[in-house]
Amino acid sequence: MAEHPVGQGTIALQQCHSRHASVSNDTRHDGSSGTYLPVEGCFIMATVTFDHATRIYPGTERPAVDALNLHIEDGEFLVLVGPSGCGKSTSLRMLAGLEDVNGGHIFIGERDVTDVQPKDRDIAMVFQNYALYPHMSVADNMGFALKIAGTPKAEIRQRVEEAAKILDLTEYLDRKPKALSGGQRQRVAMGRAIVRQPQVFLMDEPLSNLDAKLRVQTRTQIASLQRRLGVTTVYVTHDQTEALTMGDRIAVLNAGILQQVGTPREMYDKPANVFVAGFIGSPAMNIGTFTVTNGSVQVGAATLPIDRTIASNLDSNRVTLGFRPESLDVVDASTAGAFHVEVNLVEELGSDAYVYGSLKDDVATDLHAGSTDQLIVRINPRHVPEKGEIISVAIKPGQQHVFSATSGERLS
Amino acid sequence: MSTVAGAAGAARDKSEAVDALVSTPPEPKRTPSGINERARKAKARLSNPWASAIALIIALLWTIPTFGLLVTSVRPELDIRRSGWWTVFGDAFAGEGVFSMRNYEAALFGSSTNLISFFLNSFVITLPAVVIPITLALLAAYGFAWIDFKGRDILFVAVFALQIVPIQITLIPLLSLFVAADVNGSFWTIWLSHSAFALPLAIFLLHNFMKDIPASLVEAARVDGAGHVKIFFQVMMPLLTPAIAAFGIFQFLWVWNDLLVALVMGGPDTFPLTVRVAEMAGSRGGDWHVLSAGAFISMVIPLIVFLGLQRYFVRGLLAGSVKG
Numbered sequence: 231m232a233e234h235p236v237g238q239g240t241i242a243l244q245q246c247h248s249r250h251a252s253v254s255n256d257t258r259h260d261g262s263s264g265t266y267l268p269v270e271g272c273f274i275m276a277t278v279t280f281d282h283a284t285r286i287y288p289g290t291e292r293p294a295v296d297a298l299n300l301h302i303e304d305g306e307f308l309v310l311v312g313p314s315g316c317g318k319s320t321s322l323r324m325l326a327g328l329e330d331v332n333g334g335h336i337f338i339g340e341r342d343v344t345d346v347q348p349k350d351r352d353i354a355m356v357f358q359n360y361a362l363y364p365h366m367s368v369a370d371n372m373g374f375a376l377k378i379a380g381t382p383k384a385e386i387r388q389r390v391e392e393a394a395k396i397l398d399l400t401e402y403l404d405r406k407p408k409a410l411s412g413g414q415r416q417r418v419a420m421g422r423a424i425v426r427q428p429q430v431f432l433m434d435e436p437l438s439n440l441d442a443k444l445r446v447q448t449r450t451q452i453a454s455l456q457r458r459l460g461v462t463t464v465y466v467t468h469d470q471t472e473a474l475t476m477g478d479r480i481a482v483l484n485a486g487i488l489q490q491v492g493t494p495r496e497m498y499d500k501p502a503n504v505f506v507a508g509f510i511g512s513p514a515m516n517i518g519t520f521t522v523t524n525g526s527v528q529v530g531a532a533t534l535p536i537d538r539t540i541a542s543n544l545d546s547n548r549v550t551l552g553f554r555p556e557s558l559d560v561v562d563a564s565t566a567g568a569f570h571v572e573v574n575l576v577e578e579l580g581s582d583a584y585v586y587g588s589l590k591d592d593v594a595t596d597l598h599a600g601s602t603d604q605l606i607v608r609i610n611p612r613h614v615p616e617k618g619e620i621i622s623v624a625i626k627p628g629q630q631h632v633f634s635a636t637s638g639e640r641l642s
Numbered sequence: 643m644s645t646v647a648g649a650a651g652a653a654r655d656k657s658e659a660v661d662a663l664v665s666t667p668p669e670p671k672r673t674p675s676g677i678n679e680r681a682r683k684a685k686a687r688l689s690n691p692w693a694s695a696i697a698l699i700i701a702l703l704w705t706i707p708t709f710g711l712l713v714t715s716v717r718p719e720l721d722i723r724r725s726g727w728w729t730v731f732g733d734a735f736a737g738e739g740v741f742s743m744r745n746y747e748a749a750l751f752g753s754s755t756n757l758i759s760f761f762l763n764s765f766v767i768t769l770p771a772v773v774i775p776i777t778l779a780l781l782a783a784y785g786f787a788w789i790d791f792k793g794r795d796i797l798f799v800a801v802f803a804l805q806i807v808p809i810q811i812t813l814i815p816l817l818s819l820f821v822a823a824d825v826n827g828s829f830w831t832i833w834l835s836h837s838a839f840a841l842p843l844a845i846f847l848l849h850n851f852m853k854d855i856p857a858s859l860v861e862a863a864r865v866d867g868a869g870h871v872k873i874f875f876q877v878m879m880p881l882l883t884p885a886i887a888a889f890g891i892f893q894f895l896w897v898w899n900d901l902l903v904a905l906v907m908g909g910p911d912t913f914p915l916t917v918r919v920a921e922m923a924g925s926r927g928g929d930w931h932v933l934s935a936g937a938f939i940s941m942v943i944p945l946i947v948f949l950g951l952q953r954y955f956v957r958g959l960l961a962g963s964v965k966g
């Protein structure tokens with residue numbers, strides 16, 4: 231971008247500075263960059279803070295979002311994930327200003343935006359259905375916000391063209407949205423957000439309308455684009471794979487309540503409660519509730535000891551035990567801690583294979599994994615057992631998760 | 643056109659237009675066989691010979707009276723009195739001069755029946771009577787559709803319920819109001835009456851069209867920094883063009899062809915074409931050779947309007963906005 235004439239660069243700088251002045255006292259901008267491109271620092275970024283933010287829809291008792299406390303760092307990519315109806319989209323729309331906040335506050339940077347109109351929040355949003363203006367060309371769609379803000383035409387054109395270059399949309403700038411494919415429309419929606427150079431990007435399931443292959447591809451593109459632009463991003467999805475692959479941190483919501491916030495690794499290794507344990511990971515974790523006798527639990531034929539400090543502090547004589555399909559090793563039947571699984575179905579994925587089976591010698595437990603009431607075991611795809619065969623598996627040391635049977639909170 | 647027919651027609655058209663708005667764009671790449679199958683079925687249904695024959699007969703029956711009037715309007719007065727219009731074809735075949743434009747001359751320029759000033763009156767009445775209700779209804783519909791306020795639903799139902807009131811009932815109260823306001827005999831009485839009668843349906847129709855525009859489009863515009871005014875003019879209006887054109891045509895035809903309101907509310911200075919055409923028949927119905935020509939003259943403008951605006955009934959204007 232260095233070949234831009236100096237004059238244009240100056241305009242861009244002034245534009246940036248005026249935005250600084252009006253929005254925050256951020257002085258991170260070094261003033262040396264002479265381009266419109268967000269990549270080189272024209273973006274001013276901001277933290278986002280939810281402070282006991284609550285949303286109660288009129289006519290309902292239960293809050294859709296219940297006292298959400300969440301702090302998102304400058305330039306961070308945070309993914310809000312949860313099952314449908316968990317309040318993740320509502321949280322995002324509260325941040326966008328499209329939903330009222332019935333309690334608590336929301337801050338962007340230092341500024342309390344709880345009662346600020348969406349147009350004054352300096353945010354850009356990518357909608358699930360893209361929400362492109364059908365009567366405008368791609369260029370007009372992307373430049374609409376700038377046009378409303380009264381940006382000079384030449385500058386709009388330039389910023390739109392630069393964003394189009396990033397997103398590979400240059401040759402489609404004069405087309406109407408209806409003449410684009412789904413993936414292209416999705417990129418236009420992204421472009422519309424990028425051109426704005428906002429403080430925060432909000433994305434509401436932007437990939438859910440793409441087909442599976444394109445979704446995986448676009449997922450990587452969005453994540454790398456966000457790293458490149460360095461803009462604080464809040465991303466909503468119901469797909470935990472998307473969450474794990476894209477987010478710097480993940481926030482899991484259920485029934486309007488924040489369950490856990492952490493890096494993908496933390497979420498996977500140390501789920502804070504049974505819900506997070508069952509939600510994160512694919513295929514889902516095997517979870518069952520067992521009775522504790524003499525400091526150990528009986529899983530099928532195996533007697534598994536529970537950590538002494540945990541066992542002595544139980545509020546009931548039951549614990550919930552979780553272990554991931556990939557935490558199970560196929561072992562000899564005689565190995566200590568091995569339990570036996572009758573193979574009902576084998577799912578082969580090439581790189582992996584999963585056995586769906588039922589626990590033998592079961593003493594009336596409800597062992598389940600995700601929505602199936604079967605046990606899932608990851609096995610070597612080169613040595614796949616037959617249907618009906620009985621295999622012996624043991625949990626890898628230290629890879630079991632223990633939760634309270636009453637509260638569902640993590641104990642180990 | 644009666645109110646009922648107008649409403650029904652409008653409603654029918656509206657539902658078709660809505661279908662067009664919400665119809666999903668075909669995805670031929672993904673399901674080529676499905677599309678072909680559907681196309682084949684649709685073709686089979688549409689090309690049923692019986693249905694075609696019935697449609698043709700209905701169309702013929704519908705057109706014959708108008709066609710007869712057209713033929714009559716170009717026949718000499720004496721011929722009209724002597725024989726029916728259908729005899730004209732035999733006579734024309736026999737080489738007799740059966741057509742003349744004398745009726746049109748008489749209707750347009752005849753000393754007793756000067757249509758030109760009535761023509762002007764029709765225009766003066768119709769244009770504001772179309773523009774006023776559309777403007778007001780657009781604003782009201784936007785409010786009802788996209789601004790959340792207390793009692794919105796009740797108010798909306800109440801507005802549409804006004805459609806139930808027959809306009810004949812309102813004539814005398816309205817007229818006494820106009821007299822009290824000292825505007826009687828001017829064009830204002832006619833403009834205001836037409837606007838009032840049109841508003842409930844206009845608000846209802848435009849509201850439904852606005853509601854069909856995906857909410858995320860409005861939200862995107864709000865996030866993009868647009869206030870209500872900008873959303874209205876830059877997002878809503880372009881998308882509503884078909885709806886506005888559709889309602890515009892209905893309202894234009896209704897006002898242009900209206901006799902009742904113009905006759906009751908207006909005075910001799912404001913009478914439009916319809917009043918004059920009705921008078922043309924003469925008090926004993928003797929002058930109907932002039933009437934036939936006058937009727938066709940008054941029909942020319944609605945025909946032009948319809949043909950000119952019908953291209954706005956474009957289907958699928960929303961295609962590509964949101965994933966469908």
